Amino acid sequence: MPAVKTDKLTKVYSSPLGFQKVLAVDGLTIQIEQGEVFGLLGPNGSGKTTTMKLLLGLLFPTKGTAEVLGRPAGDVATKQRIGFLPEESYLYRFLNAEETLDFYGRLFEIPRRERRERAARLIRMVGLEHARKRALKGYSKGMARRIGLAQALINDPELIFLDEPTSGLDPIGSREIKDLILDLKRQGKTVVLCSHLLADVQDVCDRIAILDRGQLKVVGPVSELISIKDLTNITARGLAPAAVDGVKAAVKNSGGEVVSVDHPTTTLEELFLKVIGKK
16 A cells, blocks of 8 residues: 555645636646655645645645545544644744643643653654753754654654755754654655755655646656666776776776676756756
8 A cells, every 4th residue: 555645636726816726736646655755846836835735634636636544635543643844833932842742742642651752752863852941932943843853753653744854954954854764764654755955855765756837747766867878887996097998898808897887877956957947
């Protein structure tokens, strides 16, 4: 059973007066497997956030269907198994980190002792032990992202939606969050993330989908999509300088060892600009 499956998912927004309609998502058909990190990319207005809200049941589709963890998107029982970090976390500013996680743990009816153990573990995981007693109103944007991520994980979800998870973080914090995403994958969890930081996506995602004006333009494994098929790299060991320009046969004849033969890659940024027609 896939973690997420959509079939011709479509969302049309109407203006308040009904004069103009906006096609936000146009016939989206994708499948996200359990245990993978999936990136949802696209320029502003491409339908990424709308797609995420449709999968979370925060919006209703105009046409098409969406299933999450084997149930229709928005199913109340299924939401117990989902974590969500929005682009802007709206948390209670006068609570501290421990109180915030305790509050959300209560919403999931987690027993008190387990709730406290999870909160302590998550605070350590996101690097906020030094500020666990500080009110959230005193947090920087990067710290707010960290506690928001901890809140998204308080119910130990199977499927986690992350919208711009590294926004506001310095390079060290960004690396820590990416390592955390990879650790969630190792635990068997499914992660769906949106990000404008394409290098971050390239570091952690197994597969990506690029949307433009509500339409799916490309989907597939990152390694395959950024591979340059008409070029070949040969990495060799033990070659004499005169043999550097030789072909594979010359490498063997000169006593060298062919370590690998593969395709060089472009970057996810280059692929993104090419797909949406900006290059």
